[in-house]
Amino acid sequence: MLDIKEIRINPELIRQRIETKNGKIDLEALLVLDNKRRTLSKETDDMKYQRNTVSQAISLKKRNKEDAAAEIADMQKLSTRIKENDIELSSLSQKLKNQLLAIPNYPSLNTPVGKSEADNVEISSWGVIPKFDFEPKDHLGIAEKLKMLDLKRGAKISGSGFPLYTGWGARLERALINFMLDLHITEHGYTEIFPPYLVHSDSATGTGQLPKLADDMYYLKEDDLWLIPTAEVPVTNMHRDEVLSSADFPIKYVAFSGCFRREAGSYGKDTRGLQRLHQFNKVEMVQFVHPDKSYEAWETLIGNAETVLQKLELPYRVLELCTADLSFAAARCRDIELWAPGCKKWLEVSSCSNFEDFQARRANIRYKDDSGMHFVHTINGSGVATPRLMIAIIENYQQSDGSILIPKVLQSYMGTDKIQI
């Protein structure tokens, strides 16, 4: 959520910056509403002042056994008007808040301006793209042969996009999750969280999924609960409506969770195998930090995600997203993509964002120092998501005989160095 006070001061600049995200935004209507609200609020506050004052007088008269009938009659009328004003006021406030909640965050000034994902900027790359003396196969074929994956039965059980991992596939999934959690806990200083998978609307609003992205989430109507699209939602909301101690900064959490996404509108696009799913697993890092330190922390967090891939010895590249590709809540974001030699493309496995105070404002997460109350900065990133990671492992580590080797760091988790028929 943006700061209405800032919008008041400089609407044009803010509008321009938001519009680099692609899309028109109307702040004029918002300001009209805001102005109306403030005028009415002042008027009503004054009326309440009068009522409070006279009520005191009535109290005094009654105690002295004097007659207060005239005052009470006046206040009856005034109270009616106050009630009417209050009703309109709360409707105005609600409208204003709804409009504010629908406005995306504006990009950081360091975010490159662009028109589409084609304008994303490659920041760095790591590792060597492997050469094969045979035509590398696609992960799906390999995984099915090795009975690691049974998408047909997954579809039978739940529909397409709900993968069924079997045998070594299930074991590899579990190994990856444990490896990543262990790494972040022991080497990167994160506290492990295991969050709820269902959240209520306040939480989904706090991180920015609601109201705009409601169609992308699964919703349980009977209980008014949403399935989480990422652990970011429950973990960030741990501190909703809290005042944190700046002495505790940075607060660093890492959480494994299932993630559920309807992927409405993306049917048929990059869906082969494990590329795009309705349900997948992810290890997510979330940090609450001092505003002055948030970009420093963000860079470190990206490094934490990179370490996962380096230890797995997988080639990757880091992209700085341009304004047009930035998500609703992000001010700045870098994606990490793994090379998949079978699919012959780069696959996004991590998205590391700095939201600055956008989420904190929505979720009301603050800290206090000598100069008063301030909103924290929140940053998060995948560390990392498993399905495309598994694709990359299968495709990069495949052998000509159809087997796959297991990356060194996973061997103790897997109890083997090779998966074969």
Next chain:
RNA sequence: GGAGAGGUGGCAGAGUCUGGUCGAAUGCGCCGCACUCGAAAUGCGGUGUUCGCGUAAGUGAACCGGGGGUUCGAAUCCCUUCCUCUCCGCCA
């Protein structure tokens, strides 16, 4: 799912029956000052958030889990909802 108890400031905890100088006693904590070589103890003073108006000093409103109602006036009465705890039932 059934029955009961309760949700008050950073924390503990009064106030709710009997509505009115209650944004709220008291204790603890925290900050400042005094005393002290220093510390402890003690004494004195201060110590919430949000939204308005104001350059500021200041000032007005709102907030006692959330929402609504009664009333001139609600922490206090009524309705509703969420949460916590205890007991019973069911259950991985």
